[in-house]
Amino acid sequence: MQDLVSxxxxxxxxxxxxxxxxxxINGLYQCRGDLSTSQCYxxxxxxxxxxxxxxxxAVAARVPETEFLxxxxxxxxxxxxxxxxxxxxxxxxxxxGVKSGSSLF
Numbered sequence: 001m002q003d004l005v006s007x008x009x010x011x012x013x014x015x016x017x018x019x020x021x022x023x024x025i026n027g028l029y030q031c032r033g034d035l036s037t038s039q040c041y042x043x044x045x046x047x048x049x050x051x052x053x054x055x056x057x058a059v060a061a062r063v064p065e066t067e068f069l070x071x072x073x074x075x076x077x078x079x080x081x082x083x084x085x086x087x088x089x090x091x092x093x094x095x096x097g098v099k100s101g102s103s104l105f
Contacts, residue, residue, distance in 0.1 A: 008044035
């Protein structure tokens with residue numbers, strides 16, 4: 001996470017990896033396009049503390065401002081998760097928006 005935090009002061013998107021399979025750890029962040037790199041850094045620098053507090057060392061999340069939209073702690077469950085349903089709905093909305101020529105997409 002230290003690599004991601006330091007990169008966020010220069011870029012609004014970056015990835016980092018540590019270790020080797022099967023114990024490799026991958027991380028990424030992507031700040032909204034309307035945020036400056038200093039705003040991006042301010043947000044990304046809070047993620048290590050937030051993730052340790054909420055999930056210990058296991059976390060997959062989207063963090064807008066200071067609110068988690070989705071998190072995974074531990075093993076995955078069978079069947080479609082609420083996240084997968086919402087993701088599918090969002091992609092369908094984006095696809096329909098493009099087809100209809102909506103100015104939102």
